[in-house]
Amino acid sequence: MLSIVLLVLVGMLSGVLVVTLNKLKSLRGNLDVLQDNLDHARHKLTEYEQQVEDSDYELSQLRVQVSGLRTTLDKYKKYQEICEIEQYVINRTLQAENFVEMTKVDASIMVDDIKGYIERVKAFVEDYQTKAIQKVDQQAREKLQRYYKQAEQEYRLQDVVSALEHKIHGYQQGFSLAARDVLTELIDGYQEQDAARQLQEIRQQIEQAAQNKKVAKCNYVDEDRRNTTIDMISLAFNSRADLYLSRLTIDNLGLMLQALQDDFHLINYKGQDLSQASIQQSYLDLRLQELKFAALLLELKKVPVLTEAI
Template sequence: MLYILGAIIIVLVVIIFWQSQRRRELSASIQSLQSNLDRTRSNLASDELESNELEHQLAVLRIELGSLKGRLETLQHYQHILDVEQYVLERRQQVEMFVEMVKSEAENTREQCKQQVEKVRDFLAEHEQKTKAKMLKTAQDQLGAFYNLVEERQQLEQVMTALYHKIENQTPAFQLPAQQLLDDLIEGYGYSDAAQHLQQVRHKIQDAVKNQEVAHCAFVDEQRRLAAVTLLTQAFNSKADLYLAQLTEQNLAESLQALQDDFTLLNHYAAAFGHAKILDSYLTLRQEELKFAALLLAFKQESILSDATN
């Protein structure tokens, strides 16, 4: 009996312990559920707040969308202006392409014109020489001995004028001022053109010296003729080189006149040596050399002044 009672007591104790344990577990579960419920309520409140904010933003966006639609309807009236701007942009691009094409064609035309001008200039120079020779021949035939007298008188007048310049060391009143002469030379020439032309003139001078096209002499004896031509060539070139070395923008006119006077005097003195004579074509080359050398000096001086001003 005692054993049965003890077993019943043990069973009751176990049941009570199990119930107590079960109650604690249920209490913990309830607390956990309560905590989750509170957290869920908090999250739900937060979600509701965010939902309200999103609804507010959506309402604002709807209002802005309506406003933008209204502005779009208003701006549609100006769509033709945008079309015009696009048209103007396209036309501008076409015009720029056309301008570039015209520039290229103009440059080609300019080069062709320069070549034609050079050809015409050479033709006119040749025609002028032929015309002068023909007129001189006609005058000689018509005037006979009087022509030689007139020619000698003109030569003597030129010699007297050259001697007067050398003695008095002054420039004739009819001579152009250096600046005016430089302005006449600069017209139509850029810096590169002037430099290129000067280089061409110097090549022609070298070719003339090399080919003995500087002076002429009527001596039959070849050795005497070459001696007279060489002496006259060196004398004239020394004068031309001296004026070139002393050349400035201001003394161009004086240098040209001095070279012309030396040409006249040397030819006058050399006439006694087989009618030796510096050729007019060589005088023209040396004068061209002086002119374009002075032109380059003027360009360089202008460039220096421009750099100093800037």
């Protein structure tokens, strides 16, 4: 029994010994691995220390360089403002160039707009100027027409006043003095037959003017009223002309001419109240020529008698 126990104990101890030996063997293997790792770590540490030494050397060199750079920087530090100014100038130059380009584009657009506006303004000014010139011209014409009518009216009034003075105060002898000059001018180159023929032609023209209703004019719209007014002032004027023709002598030709012209102005002045009724200037000229050639004929009839007497 004891032997069995011993055997069992021996077996157990053997097992424990085997396990222990295996563990020792395993530990030795691990120890070798650890030793290798330690050697490798030591090698790495040696390399790292060498790198640290190299880094320290490089760091020392860098510190020396930094010190040199600081010294150099201190030398150039006074130019820092210039560098900043240069950079500022560069930045502002770029901004200015960009602004100039944008301004050019805006200016081009603005110039096109201004050109269009100028064209529209030119067209408006030309149109306005044309209309203004036309308006001023029209106003000037109207004013000139009014001034002309006013001057013509004043001239007529002067003739009317002169005619009234002649009618009121009578005709001076000065009118008869001009008759001799008129006859002298007419008689040059004329004979009695020529004067009679000329007088006959003038009377035919007077009759034609009466037939063609060119003795007087009137602005009445109603035809009967207009014709009645024309006949009335024509009768008045012809009555005066015939009266002066019947009273005509060689010595009073100037007086008769002036009297007929005065009647012409007075009748036309009164005719203004009858829608501007008036004797035609051409008809007055015919009646004046009639008086002149009638006086000339009287003078020519008198000349042979005077010649025989001499």
